[in-house]
Amino acid sequence: MSDNPPDLDSDVQNSLSELMREDYRLLLETFMNDAEMRLEHLRLNLDEQNWESFRQTAHSFRGSCGNMGAIALQKSCHLAEQAGTAEDADAARSAYLQLVVLYERVETLLHSLLQKI
Amino acid sequence: MATVDQSTQGASPPPLSVLKILVADDNPADRMILGRLVEGLGHEVVGAEDGREAVEKFTANRPDLVLMDALMPVMDGFEAARLIKDSAGEDLVPIIFLTSLTETDALVKCLEAGGDDFLTKPYNPVILKAKIQAFNRMKEMHKTLRAQRDLISSQHQRLVRDQELAKIIFDRVAHAGCLSAPNLRYLQSAYAMFNGDILLAAYKPSGGMHILLGDFTGHGLSAAIGAMPLAEVFYAMSARGFNVRDIVTELNGKLGQILPIGIFCCAVLMEVNPSKGLVEIWNGGLPEVLIVGRQAELLHRIPSTHLPLGVANAEKFDPNPVVLAMAPGDRLMCWTDGVIESRSQSGEQYGEQRVIQLIDSYAGRPNELFDGLLRSIEAFHGSPEDDISLLEMIMQEQAPHRPAASSLAAHHQSAQDWQLGYTFRAASVRQYNPLPFLMEVLMEIPGLRVHAGSLFTILSELYSNALEHGLLGLESAWKRDSEGFSHYYIERNQRLSSLREGWIRVLLDHTPTAEGGILRIEMADSGAGFSHQPMAVNDGYAGRGLALVTALADEVTFNTQGNRVGVVFSW
Amino acid sequence: MPIQASHSTDGQVLTIRVSGRFDFGAHQDFREAYERSGLTPQRYVVDLQDTDYIDSSALGMLLLLRDHAGGDSALIQIVHCNPDVRKVFSISNFEQLFSIE
Known part of the structure; x- marks a missing residue:
């Protein structure tokens, strides 16, 4: 698994911390709230087979993952987006499950960052 | 309104002004990051969570720049961009789409919706700063251009309005005359006035008309403005009975006095006299005037032989016209240099030779000549010429007629019972034309005003007889053919300018009657009298003058020596 | 609208050469040439x-030159004219x- 992208790019987090200063904590919390909401949306869309909404949610999630330096999540979002476009239920489910796993790891990392502030 | 000079700063970027920037993104984390990046560059941020809010915030805050996510709930970025562009109107509001889109057709969709650029996630602060600066400069430039455009357009409108007003005034002054006379045909292109062209025509009090075609140097208002005094002098003097020499001398003096050096007026001034079948032409600086016959055959070419008006000083100025016979139905054509200088696409000039050839080709069809010439120039030039003035005058047959007496009987006044005598000696005969002065005296009698034309004809015929035969000793027999004619008038001018002795005496005697009055005119001169010459009434061109007088007056008598003539005119 | 002015070596004659079209566009240059x-x-x-x-x-400009050079006493030769x-x-x-030559 050495080829796999990092869960969280620490350089990105450093510059975000520098940019946001006292709002850095708020940014992390906002991201985590939003991420949980997006994952919940994706699960519902999957159940309802609402592929357009699935694609859009994944797309939007991809954007913020990119900005946060959550590279692995960002890549999986892209896979989910493509599955939504193709209306491929299996690929979508697999992408979703991957996102859940990856997010748990990112969330742990973010929490540890929060404690350092 | 912004000031106009930022764009002139060129290479060094202007100090970055504080902009108001709308950041529209449904993703709160992204919005926070971008908002902070923008604030970090010193700008003010207005946030929006979806497309509809973006449009509302745009309307309320009028930001300078919009950073907007393409895919948003409620209303997507494409629709929002359209509405924002509509609402911005003429203002340039750059919209930069925020996107993690990579597909080309999605990017195209952004452009079609009015997007000006893209910014991809994750955001790069350096690129963001560069884009904001670039669009800010573009916006400033747009503002500058618009301010300049508005300025130019308002000045242009003012200029157009000024020109319209000037044109109204010009038309009132210039077209006060008789350009609509049935024997005249003319064309003046729409911008002729601002090319400095002028065309005037006036009926003379004795019948016939004066026509002036002029072309001032230069273009625009300065070229048009000299036309005002020109027209005024022309109409005033023509109406008062002055002849070509008098008018052209006064015009030259007047223009010389008011026009700056380097501005002048090329002109043709003509006097058309149908009752005598004569035309007098003074050409200073315009192309040849042409006279064609009833079969469109070329009869005369009258080149410019004088300096343009407003150039020569009084001593150098030569006011003498060429005098030519014109039969009824003959045509005179003249134009400004726009006709012969009209150029083809390859830059070749139309030229006089083409005009002459064209006239040849219309042999037998003189009626079609005017239109034919216009068509030929248009075909040569490739489009209608916008810088020509063209005139055609057809010589009319005109029997002398006495105007009907006014139906309203004039009031009788004892002041109408008088006698006046004037003697004009050599110096004044040489330099002045006394006829307008005599006419003014006669016009003091209201009842005579309707007879002004007849009286002017009588006075001028008697006067020129006294002058030309009595004082200058010219032979009427010379005038039997058109060549002798030119000789006659050349000789007349030479002898007149060297006249040192002699006199012409005019006696005017008016007696009121119950119905009107009786005017007696006596014209005597110091010459030998014509008793030694055979009196030939109606002999070629020569006798027409006296024939006219006889037709207009009640009685014409001569003394035996033939140097005094008496005329009775009752009204 | 190139207009060139040159003085004779003794400074007695000023020659002004005009190339191309001699019309209103030459106004400024022509005037500067003799002023x-x-x-x-x-x-x-x-x-x-x-x-x-x-x-x-152009005729107007020549009249201005004539005025500058003394009006009626001006000595001005115009040379090498083409037929037009x-x-x-x-x-x-x-x-x-x-x-005019």
């Missing part, structure tokens, strides 16, 4: 060897004011 030089030449030569075309504003240019001078009877 700028500090010298006061005895006479002027306007060389139209390379002039294709003149219009009535010559024609314009002839129509306007400028031979009466200038020596």
